[in-house]
Amino acid sequence: MATCQVKKGVLFILSDGPYTTDRNFHVVRMALSIALDAKPQLVLQGDGVRLSVCTQEPSPPLNDVVSQLRLLREMEVPIYVVEEDLTARGIANEEIIPGFTLLPCDRVGAVMDEASCFLVA
Secondary structure: OOOOOOOOEEEEEEOOOOOOOOHHHHHHHHHHHHOOOOEEEEEEOHHHHHHHHOOOOOOOOOOOHHHHHHHHHHOOOOEEEEHHHHHHOOOOHHHOOOOOEEEOHHHHHHHHHHOOEEEEO
């Protein structure tokens, strides 16, 4: 008997700045945990866009969101950065880490529509 496995799309939206809370870390860990069985996507918005320019891991005891995002990029999980939120924080588009995709604010709804469910942190 043949079975068909439907991969569900889950969208994670991160809006906290780097290392302000542990929420970003835990949300990214959830995305990593389902990456082989589902199709996660991440959107960095608000202060979360600052994660798109972080390249250094923090000193312990802070949770390392940066290396977790790097793992997701290596797994080819789409990570979007809201362009207008970058501009509002004085970050140039060219500064974001390679592999992240700029996303105009008016396209966020379309990305959300493609997902089966989403989690906002």
